[in-house]
Amino acid sequence: MITNAGTSLDSAVRMRTALLFLLLAVIFIILFLTDLMTGAVKIPASEIIGLLSGASQDKVWKTILFDFRLPKAITAVLAGSALSVSGLQMQTVFRNPLAGPDVLGVSAGASLGVALVILGFGDFFIIHNLSYLGNWTLILSAWAGAGLVLLLITFISLRVRDIMTILILGILFGSATSAFVSILQYFSQQSVLKAFVIWSMGSLGNLTYDQLRVLATGIVVGFLLTLLTIKILNALLLGENYSRSLGVNIKQARFLVFLSTSILSGSITAFCGPIAFVGIAVPHVARLLFRTANHFILIPASLLLGSVLMLMADVISQIPGSGLLLPVNSVTAILGIPVVIWVIIYNRRLVSIS
Amino acid sequence: MLLCCIVFTQCIGKADKRHNGPDSAATDTIRYARGFNYRESGNCIVITVKDPWQQANGIRYHYMLSDTFPASGIVDEFTCRIKTPVKNVVCLSTTHIGFIGFLEQTASVTGISGRSYVVNETLRARLDSNLVADVGYDENLNYELLLKLKPDVVFAYGINSSVTNTIIKLTELGIPVVMIGEYLEKEPLAKMEWLKVFAAFYDLEEDAAVKFDSVATRYEGLRHMALKAGNKPSVLLGLPWRGTWYVSGSQSYVAHLITDAGGKYLWEHLDYNESRPMALEKVYEFALSADFWLNPGEARSKSDVLAVDERFGKLPSYKNDKLFNNNNVLNSAGGNAFFESGVVEPDIILSDLIYILHPQLLPSHKLKYYRKLQ
Numbered sequence: 001m002i003t004n005a006g007t008s009l010d011s012a013v014r015m016r017t018a019l020l021f022l023l024l025a026v027i028f029i030i031l032f033l034t035d036l037m038t039g040a041v042k043i044p045a046s047e048i049i050g051l052l053s054g055a056s057q058d059k060v061w062k063t064i065l066f067d068f069r070l071p072k073a074i075t076a077v078l079a080g081s082a083l084s085v086s087g088l089q090m091q092t093v094f095r096n097p098l099a100g101p102d103v104l105g106v107s108a109g110a111s112l113g114v115a116l117v118i119l120g121f122g123d124f125f126i127i128h129n130l131s132y133l134g135n136w137t138l139i140l141s142a143w144a145g146a147g148l149v150l151l152l153i154t155f156i157s158l159r160v161r162d163i164m165t166i167l168i169l170g171i172l173f174g175s176a177t178s179a180f181v182s183i184l185q186y187f188s189q190q191s192v193l194k195a196f197v198i199w200s201m202g203s204l205g206n207l208t209y210d211q212l213r214v215l216a217t218g219i220v221v222g223f224l225l226t227l228l229t230i231k232i233l234n235a236l237l238l239g240e241n242y243s244r245s246l247g248v249n250i251k252q253a254r255f256l257v258f259l260s261t262s263i264l265s266g267s268i269t270a271f272c273g274p275i276a277f278v279g280i281a282v283p284h285v286a287r288l289l290f291r292t293a294n295h296f297i298l299i300p301a302s303l304l305l306g307s308v309l310m311l312m313a314d315v316i317s318q319i320p321g322s323g324l325l326l327p328v329n330s331v332t333a334i335l336g337i338p339v340v341i342w343v344i345i346y347n348r349r350l351v352s353i354s
Numbered sequence: 355m356l357l358c359c360i361v362f363t364q365c366i367g368k369a370d371k372r373h374n375g376p377d378s379a380a381t382d383t384i385r386y387a388r389g390f391n392y393r394e395s396g397n398c399i400v401i402t403v404k405d406p407w408q409q410a411n412g413i414r415y416h417y418m419l420s421d422t423f424p425a426s427g428i429v430d431e432f433t434c435r436i437k438t439p440v441k442n443v444v445c446l447s448t449t450h451i452g453f454i455g456f457l458e459q460t461a462s463v464t465g466i467s468g469r470s471y472v473v474n475e476t477l478r479a480r481l482d483s484n485l486v487a488d489v490g491y492d493e494n495l496n497y498e499l500l501l502k503l504k505p506d507v508v509f510a511y512g513i514n515s516s517v518t519n520t521i522i523k524l525t526e527l528g529i530p531v532v533m534i535g536e537y538l539e540k541e542p543l544a545k546m547e548w549l550k551v552f553a554a555f556y557d558l559e560e561d562a563a564v565k566f567d568s569v570a571t572r573y574e575g576l577r578h579m580a581l582k583a584g585n586k587p588s589v590l591l592g593l594p595w596r597g598t599w600y601v602s603g604s605q606s607y608v609a610h611l612i613t614d615a616g617g618k619y620l621w622e623h624l625d626y627n628e629s630r631p632m633a634l635e636k637v638y639e640f641a642l643s644a645d646f647w648l649n650p651g652e653a654r655s656k657s658d659v660l661a662v663d664e665r666f667g668k669l670p671s672y673k674n675d676k677l678f679n680n681n682n683v684l685n686s687a688g689g690n691a692f693f694e695s696g697v698v699e700p701d702i703i704l705s706d707l708i709y710i711l712h713p714q715l716l717p718s719h720k721l722k723y724y725r726k727l728q
Binding site for chain 2 (some may be wrong): 040041063067190202203205325
């Protein structure tokens with residue numbers, strides 16, 4: 001239930017919310033530093049601090065810290081926050097607790113774009129070893145795929161009134177693109193197939209600063225659009241008819257939400273591959289912790305919680321000291337699912353969306 | 355099993371026309387390869403292929419070859435009788451084309467797998483005029499086309515046990531399949547020694563043994579020369595994919611080549627022969643100390659390498675122009691001769707590598723398979 005949209009929260013609740021944000025911020029900083037300290041190469045914590053403050057100048061470690069770990073940690077923060085926020089938006093718009101960033105089929109569209117390049121063209125241009133394909137090629141093809149699905153969704157959302165129809169159509173598009181990807185996979189050779197499977201497992205450590213700049217720009221644009229949707233989302237909680245009476249243009253509102261979600265999740269999928277689960281789980285945790293449905297609180301909360309979860313997943317995926325990496329997609333699921341199960345059992349039920 | 359015994363006795367029972375050449379003792383000895391056994395028994399050669407894929411354990415395929423057989427026949431999925439010389443064969447790997455080309459029997463090839471991979475010019479011309487068919491690959495073999503081609507034998511390979519489905523299916527269709535496991539051999543000369551298997555199908559054993567011995571002698575000579583080089587430059591291999599570097603172990607074919615060329619493989623302490631994933635930053639830490647960087651994926655230029663990850667621009671091997679790739683001979687579609695004729699020219703590959711790592715040892719050599727990335 002909405003408590004008068006953040007205007008007359010009593011001071012106790014206000015205090016609790018502030019404390020929670022403070023706590024999350026502290027956890028965030030600790031995890032960010034932990035993420036910088038863990039990796040396949042052993043670098044002592046004191047050395048990390050020294051490098052960050054400029055006191056130490058070890059060349060090898062400096063390169064590893066600033067060229068590998070820092071961009072990876074920043075990517076984790078961007079991915080976690082973007083996916084969580086777009087998941088929250090989707091759950092509210094569709095009034096469905098199972099909705100996530102990929103419910104519109106945007107990630108599936110991105111996968112199709114990448115599959116076409118890796119699997120489809122692989123046969124014609126013969127790519128034994130895909131490393132020859134530059135990173136940008138993959139990013140652009142994923143973006144193109146995601147953009148195509150977004151166009152389709154926009155077109156439909158302008159014509160179809162019923163939100164449930166849009167949800168079902170989105171899921172159908174997702175299934176159709178996945179089916180097409182399956183066909184491509186079926187006809188591919190093992191080596192390229194493996195390359196695609198690895199892409200579909202997600203990766204945070206692949207971005208260089210140039211790519212990070214582009215991704216960050218996309219995410220910032222997505223977040224700015226999100227800010228515009230907060231009021232709309234709060235109104236939508238009361239039902240579409242009620243929001244209409246509040247003067248919200250439903251079609252325009254939906255378009256804005258779909259656009260920001262697609263930019264957020266599409267960009268992350270393009271740069272990091274599909275990362276599952278974060279987008280569905282984090283909004284629920286945010287609602288439970290903050291005990292509110294107000295998006296003025298839920299959006300920053302999801303943003304922080306998402307970053308925290310993603311940083312945690314990244315730390316775990318390194319299996320510290322082993323020199324190996326687990327696919328980050330699996331870690332987010334393995335890490336996230338027990339959290340949500342605990343939350344459900346502890347609270348008996350998820351906080352309802354509206 | 356019973357059938358199998360009968361066939362073997364048959365084999366021994368026949369007159370030994372073949373067992374009279376003075377050279378036959380030489381063909382009996384397998385010097386490097388571990389993946390197959392080769393023995394003469396009566397007038398028939400029995401080739402036993404052992405564990406032809408990575409996880410195989412105790413799997414044996416037996417091929418009995420003789421020109422005295424009235425016709426080829428399949429005993430079961432593990433055993434075939436083949437009448438030699440074969441005149442009509444299908445190759446499912448480009449390395450098979452390399453072996454057959456070396457024996458000058460390319461005309462016998464009527465089917466290949468993946469036309470874009472083929473570099474052999476005779477074969478490409480025959481592909482273009484539809485004299486040779488593309489039979490598909492892995493799970494997508496075109497069985498109807500194979501039936502129509504009626505090959506005397508299909509040379510196949512397996513990445514894992516799923517290849518047994520292909521073998522069973524082809525066996526049911528009455529097409530003899532021969533498993534070739536040369537890719538599992540760790541040493542370049544062991545790989546090339548599979549030439550003796552192919553030669554037996556064409557009744558060219560003696561010829562192949564002589565050719566193999568001369569290549570082996572050259573290779574060993576080069577290796578000993580490179581061993582005497584004073585310094586051992588360290589070598590980084592490969593290119594990452596999505597933040598993970600698949601690192602070949604020190605027992606792998608490429609690692610053997612580098613050691614034989616007088617180089618020091620960066621991961622000489624990793625005692626395995628396949629590739630395993632390693633985190634990018636770990637590889638980078640090693641890479642910062644590498645003098646040379648070889649086989650960076652499909653890259654044809656330094657900018658290809660940067661497109662994958664611009665951080666590589668900081669590596670000393672990159673900055674000092676010590677970046678070489680094994681894709682100097684490509685067909686128009688990108689098929690690489692290194693994986694085709696390279697298998698029967700380990701001496702030339704080794705010369706390339708020695709020239710790269712120790713140019714003073716082979717000053718007049720011209721690179722064949724390797725190119726310097728610009």
